[in-house]
Amino acid sequence: MASAPLTRPSDVSVAAAASKPWVPNHTTGVILDVVHYAYPIILLFFFLLSFTYRSIRSASNASHNIAPVTQRGPGGKPLPRTDPSRNIPKEKLEGDIPPSQKHLFEWLSVGAALTFIGNVINVITHALYSRKEQWWCGQPAVIYLVGSFFVYCLFLISLLDSSPSPNGSHLATWICAVVLEIILLAASLSLYTHEHRDSHVKGPREGPLRFRMTEWEITEVVIDLVRILLLLILIGFYRIFVSGPKAQRKKDEQKPSETTSLLAAQEHAENGSAHGNGNGYGSAVPLGGKHAHTEGAPAGWSRPVGVPSRSWWEYIKGYHVFFPYLWPSKDRRLQMIVIMCFIIVVIQRGVNLWVPYQVGVITNELSGQSGRHDGGEIRMPWGPICFYIFLRFIQGNNGVLGAVRSTLWIPISQYSYRELSVAAFEHVHNLSLDFHLGKKTGEVLSALGKGSSINTFLEQVTFQVVPMLVDLCVAIGYFLIAYDAYYALVISVVTFWYIYLTIRMAQWRAEIRRTMVNADREEDAVKNDSMVSYETVKYFNAEAYEFNRYRSAVKKFQDAEYHVLFSLNLMNVTQNMVFMLGLMITCFIAAHQVTAGKSTVGQFVTLLTYMAQLQSPLNFFGTFYRMIQSAMINSERMLELFKEKPTVVDKPDAGTLPSCEGDIRFNEVHFSYDNRKPALQGLDFHCAPGTTTAFVGESGGGKSTVFRLLFRFYNVISGSIQVDGHDVEELTIDSLRRHIGVVPQDTVLFNETLMYNLKYANPDATDEQVYEACRAASIHDKIMGFPDQYQTKVGERGLRLSGGEKQRVAIARTILKNPRIIMLDEATAALDTETEQHIQEALTTLAQGRTMLVIAHRLSTITRADQILVLHEGKVAERGTHEELLERRGRYANMWRKQIRAQRAADEARVLKDKADRLRRETKDGIGLDDDDSPPESEDEKAKKASGSGQRSEGEQDDGERQGEHEQRDDDSTSSGSAIK
Template sequence: MAKRMPASIALPGPEPSQRRDWETLKTLLPYLLEWKWRVLFALACLVTAKVANVTVPLVFKGIIDGFTLPREQALLLVPLGLLAAYGALRFSTALFTELREIIFAKVTQRAQRTIALQVFDHLHALSLRFHLERQTGGLTRDIERGTRAVGSLISYTIYSILPTLLEIGLVLTILVIRYDVSFAVITFVTLAVYVTFTILVTNWRTKIRREANEHDSAANVRAIDSLINYETVKYFNNEGFEARRYDEQLQKWEAAQIRTQVSLSYLNLGQAVIIAVAVTLMMWRAAVGVVDGSMTVGDIVLVNAFLIQLYMPLNHLGILYREIRQSLTDIERLFGLLVQHREVQDAPDARPLERGPCAVSFEGVGFAYEPKRRILADVGFDIPAGRSLAVVGHSGSGKSTLARLLYRFYDISAGGIRINGSDIRSLTQASLRAAIGIVPQDTVLFNDTIFYNIQYGRPTAARDEVIEAARAAHLHEFIERLPDGYETKVGERGLKLSGGEKQRVAIARALLKNPPILIFDEATSALDSKTEKAIQGELDQVAHGHTTLIIAHRLSTVMNADEILVLDGGRIVERGRHRDLLERGGYYAQMWALQLQEKGIESEAEAVTAA
């Protein structure tokens, strides 16, 4: 019965706070319909199991009535077949219940897997703005709880609520047919009171549960954020401060959890009172029937067995309703993530970028992260295929924003960005980003091996290609000196490596990808002078034949660029080659003189050589 997992199932649009419970249940239906034959077979097992379960007390009544007769008649009226039927029915109840679970297990787990994958894909599809503003600890906790709640909601709703209602219906039908109507009335009134009480109290408890979840997520945010910034905490000796901040949230969470547990006890006590009153009334009515001769001893046993069978589903129904409400509360945030707006989306008619050399053009580009904070204004330049262009300027001038816009992490506010004459908004994001490789200023690595992190540039690359990329980045000898070589774990975010080592891994990764467009965003900023000179030569060689955008603060790294742009306040204030810009005596010349002054005699010699 293997079946392909649905690639995409449409999810509803309303905000989580506006969602209704039926909308949540309706959301799950497409996942169940993917396995409709399994669902139908499991439903058949469900009905069979409940019919067998309700039939057991009827057979047991016949056995008891038989034993209340004289011994000679009892032996005749209680044949071995009746006892065998009793045992068979008992076994059938367990058999079909477990068979139902076996058949339906794949439905639940596949739905859980599909939704988890959808959330994962959707988060990767959201804009950089969302990920810069997110709180990682709270996000991971919301995904964990929400994904788990999806499985709980499906199981509880489809295969726990339905069998409970079916069993109650069967019992009520038998009581109405076989006994006085008072038995059915007592049972029905008990059900109504029990369900009403459970719903009212559980809805009240849901608010408390939601508050507890809020504090739980907030505490997790503080814990994860503190651990991620472990070194900063140590630098400023603020372990105690972080512990107090964490404990503030834990205290709120503790108080909310205590209220949750106390309210649960109130609910359990109320349910117990309702059931106890109902049991007393039913047994009293049955005892009266036995005394006046309208009922046998077997009837009172039957009524008692039905009461036990009703009590368990009723008690289970209360637990199920509480769990469903709690699952709905947990799943709210998960659905909230799924309806997050994708700020950057492929156009309906988007086409892939054709492979081959790429020419890049910025045409009057304007951009602002926020309406009141302009970053770029009327920026225009061309990078012919196979040529290089460098962008320099003071911090905050908008240099790194150019790379983010070329990657289309954001959509521009004005103008256009074109590759081979095509506006990048008309291209698929996947093909666009496949054509670009970057060495970022701040390199973040996966908590895996050095080999994995280099190979991430092209996951299908062979080991020899990975090693060759490491050699080109002057990283191979360092790796060979490590005890575990290429299998050395780099730690979370690559913290086990120095800044220069991480940057060389990033360079090797970009070299391995070997795309037509390369971006070097302060690619050698974390390297020492000797290594920088060696790798700069490699980068110049690699950039040959590639369309290259170099973003730099050190002007010595851009001297050989075909064109240099100077950004100031989001505008291009100068452009030209290194020698021409120096002769003009403008912004670039001032920056060059300042950096020479900072570096001293060594850079003077470098300046003479360049001149």
């Protein structure tokens, strides 16, 4: 390629042309330089701004259909809202396109980025060809080419990574790029087509005079035109492949369709706003019910199996639920401490900037380049050295400023941990029964222990991430001002690629680390479950199985840990390689300027010091990203715990129940734990004050469901439950439960003293009131026989007490609570006859003047109940007194006959066993055989005889029972135990 002539082809001589006055197009040149400098910065800023806007809008748009519910947690703080959108496909701002069309956008973006490579090749070729003329494009053009290529690579990466892609942020950036490219093209043509000076190593327009466009300038303009054409094609394809189909979809959605269900919108609205805890046991789901929820709710509080697909804004919105518990809004002293800590952080940023500069000052003093020495004599820089030592003394987290800041932050950290941990504990207690039925205790306890992870996460963001980003921005600005744009460009590119590669590799490691964390949790869960089930393990001689199970869990954790550590080392090598490449380039540039006399040795040392100091925040970013990721994964379970919402809450206008007479009425109550099988179907009954109502029937008939609904563990689907004429859903849960006492089948006690457990029902009760309640429950004398009496520790879950003792303690607690309504859930099940008699005596005392609801499998305990309800498949199959139900010869009479036969067989077997034991003792004592013709019966013969006596023909038994049923009814009832009166 030949060089352009230096003079215009005319009769005028070169000397005459050179002597002509020439006025450069100064304004056009300034515009060109400014746009060259600003092009990559404007494009990058515009892309980040549009990307941020789109992320926020997408996250908001994904949950726009969720009706906000104002609920308050402990201390009046707002409870986090469960996000139903996690079960609803997210609505996207732009629809995703087929892979073939997406590849088209990617290849066009690659072409646009390669045009800058073409410009670079053109510049390098021109510089080599015109090296004798010392041609160089100038710093503005270098910044434009390198910076723009870097930004376009960023666009390409976002196309590959983001979904959907391309999206609105790409379109906005392409439009902005076209505008800037047109400005550059117009300025270049305006400059090149007129008389102008060529570029030179001294400056952009310090070279020879040109009168027309050179071949190099024509090549530059052609490449610019190709780039503009590619950008316009990208914009056009976006309108065709993305915007057009999106507009058509919206248009189609607005058209009425004959195939669209009229109930679809209503169902979507109901489903979108009625999520519970996410357990299948959690909410009732009848058709048309008033408490419907989505059918696709996740089952149980399950561990996440993969990294959730969330945008950064969704993560921020998710974690912002913790902020009310972390900011000391009511403590002015702590707020002032926070402000002081931030001031110290700002001072630390200035110190970090000053230390490298001070090193350069000392170097110039010692090298004689400071300009302050006399006659070449180098003085000892006492002052600069002392000041440098002082700066290093207060610099960093280990310096004075860092120590002061850390000390001041201690009460803030303690406040945050205390508030968050207590709030999480209270929140779990406020969740409904459906959550606790589906939870895994080990995982909930692990999640509750992650308050420190949240605290660490926020502290690191506040005092590590933000200062690190400030340090990086200050470093770029410092290199731009103190050195030149080349350094700022190198630092910007190195910083970006360092952070980008760190994030990408950390995202790759996220799944690996999540696997390790889940394995660690599983190991803890196995260990916890095995320790809690200690007796069960011993019952089945399962020690070897438990050892192998735990060993397998540990091995699984260690396998995941190996992959985590290997990926960590690989990421460290990659980070170091990127930074060393940037350090090499900056050192070459600085060394060249020192040898050319453009900078001093002190500036070179300052550069090295600042680069070494810059490596710290970059290295820390990798470490920090791992710590943040670890903290986020560890705290994710607490976040999910906070997002769990109680399915049963007080209505905003709920009233209180100050007093209670005990009148209970179920009005056509329908309920289902899920949408597959109803638990109650039109249940209707009334309990007058002071009466006893018993519920009997086969398992699954709905007996326990009645208790759970009355105690407001769940809400009914349809119908109503009234207490003293008030709908329970119109009352506060606390005021209702204060008037209800429960004696469960399996009483669970705290691992505290008996006095603590007894006073748990009424902390204000006196010791004498506790003694009276225990006497009424027939347990006082037993407690006084213990070595520590009422200060006796009951053990884990009360295991040091027998079943009957725990039941009587439960009855005493209920007496201390003094409720008007008492629910007995098979309180005498699985107890021996003597213990059952004591329990029945205590229950008779407890029932005086109170409304009793009893679930009983032993029908002999409810023969004197005021009414007995036989439940079958959620309905009242029979109702009446004991005598009335026997006369009907229905389900209840059949259950009664079966229990009487079983009781008679058991009594006869017991008599035979006693006789056999007596004979065995007599033989052992040498009394000998009786004078009968035959020896005593063997044990097998006795058992067969007992079995035979209990297996008479059913017809004979039925006849006998029918003959004496009315005469023996009271005797049978009395002989089987005392009834609840």
